[in-house]
Structures are given as structure tokens and as C-alpha cells.
Amino acid sequence: MTGKKSPREESLSENDGEACRVHCVHPERVRRAHDEAGSASVAEELAPMFKALGDPTRLRLLLALRGGEMCVCDLAAFLGSSESSVSHHLRHLRQLALVRRRREGQMLFYSLDDDHVEAILKIGLDHRAHSEGRSKR
Amino acid sequence: MTGKKSPREESLSENDGEACRVHCVHPERVRRAHDEAGSASVAEELAPMFKALGDPTRLRLLLALRGGEMCVCDLAAFLGSSESSVSHHLRHLRQLALVRRRREGQMLFYSLDDDHVEAILKIGLDHRAHSEGRSKR
DNA sequence: TTGATATTTGAACATATATTCATATATTCA
């Protein structure tokens, strides 16, 4: 992590020289952006996890699993969708280390794999509560 | 006792009878899942935000903005992509209340709109560090 | 006003993705 001062407040009055000529660019800011965002591969590695959470069905699966492990047909019954579809989603989530599974006889019980997952879900719910209908058109 | 025993984990308060006949379902678990996940609309409302973070380009924009506000051409230069593309993405993020903007002359400066956004990004990065290469094939 | 810059917007296209259907695998039990 790159240490830095509190962002936000600074107005750019005298900051990066002035502004943009011919399709601008404030060099200072671009440089700082690189510090914050790292290389492109950081986002490339991180995005798939968020994308996985971005599907309502998968998200619902994960929210449900907060209550404890469930088998595939439980999850299918819960969602009201096919077991095949659920299985595809679970494989997807498993490949991303978001869920793990445990076999018991013919059944496979799935559960959340990582505490971070719960944390992210929680913050997401907070954000939802916080910015209720605040979207800009 | 009630017939058979249940060698299952006790993380759940009670066992759901045994398992599944003809495409199972543990009623207790399904009920608890409903408690945890709420109605389908919860996931429907929450998913778009995660989906927005699920695109590497948009994610990179948000990571960059952690360093402070930036104008469109800064962001385009930073990403190495077109300003049109960036603008489309920013509109998307703005509609979800993930970023806000401030005009200064001809330029528009974008910044993160919500502390939750930073929090989610941070946890995401943590998760990435934690589960490095742990994905199951 | 006119011209220039910064950004937005809509449509088109090419790619990605979720679901379905049919089939395959794994495990238990007779």
C-alpha cells in the first residue's frame, strides 16, 4: 500500500499546473491513480469475484449460504430453479474460492469458503440500505 | 429417539430429518436460507452494484479514484482507453451511486460517492491476497 | 457570434454469459 494523505478535499486550484489542453491529463493525478490501482492485472484478478457476485441468482445462493451449508437440491428448491443451473453456478463460485463443498453420501453440501465473502456481502447490504434510491438518472 | 441418527455438523440448531428422497430438500435449511437471503428482490437490487465492480475496466476506474477525484480525460489516459468508453462506464457507475461528479469549467471531476465503495474494494483486495491461486479447477 | 475543447449519448456490432436439455458420473442400497 502506498501511504498517502487524505484525498478528496483538495481543490485543484493550483495543483497539477492547470488543466487540460487538447484532451487534457493531469499528470499528478494519473500518477497517483497508478499508485492506487496498481497494474492492470490487479483489476483483472479481482474483477471475476465481483462479477460472480453480480448475478442475482449466484448472489442469492451466497446470501442463503450465510445461514449454513446446504446441498444442491436445497438450493435449487430455495431458488425455484433447476438443479443443473444451480450446479453450474456453484462450480463457478467454487472455482473462485467463494464456496467450498463437503460430501456426505450422495449429497454435496456447499458453504461459504472465506470470511471475506461474508464481509463483502454485509457491506453490500449496508450500501444498499444507505443509498436507497439514490441512483442518478 | 427419532429413528435414525444424524452424524452431521451441528452448526444448525436441529437436523432436518435425514436427507432427500426423490430430489431432496431439507426444509429447515431452506427456511433458514429464506431468513438469510430475504426475498428475491434483495439480491436483484444488490447484484447490479457487484456487477458494476465485475468489469475490470470499471473496477480499475474505481481503484484509481481512491486516490482522489479525476476528470474524464485523466481516467482515459490512465486506462489507455477511449474517453467515450470511460464516459459510458462513469455513467453506469453514477447511476448506481458509486461515483459522483463535480463540474469545473468544461471538465467534470469524478470521485467515489460512498465510503462503502472503498470498504468493498479494500475487502476485495484482501480476499485476493488471501486466496491467491486457491481457485479450484 | 464563431471556434475549440471536454464530455455525453445513441446505435451497431462483436463477445460474454445464464439457462436449458440431454447425458454422464458418483454414491448408496437391494
Added chain:
DNA sequence: TGAATATATGAATATATGTTCAAATATCAA
């Protein structure tokens, strides 16, 4: 062994999504 159950998997398809291109706004400066 074979039937039955629970889940996985591959292919096909229909839909969603990101980027590009062309054109439209908005602001400033002369």
C-alpha cells in the same frame, strides 16, 4: 451386479454487455 438418487458436465441458444464510431451538448475564449 443393477437400479435409484444426487450432482456434474457439455453443447446450444437466447440475452446481456463492452467498445467503437458518429454525432450531439456544454462550457470557455476571442
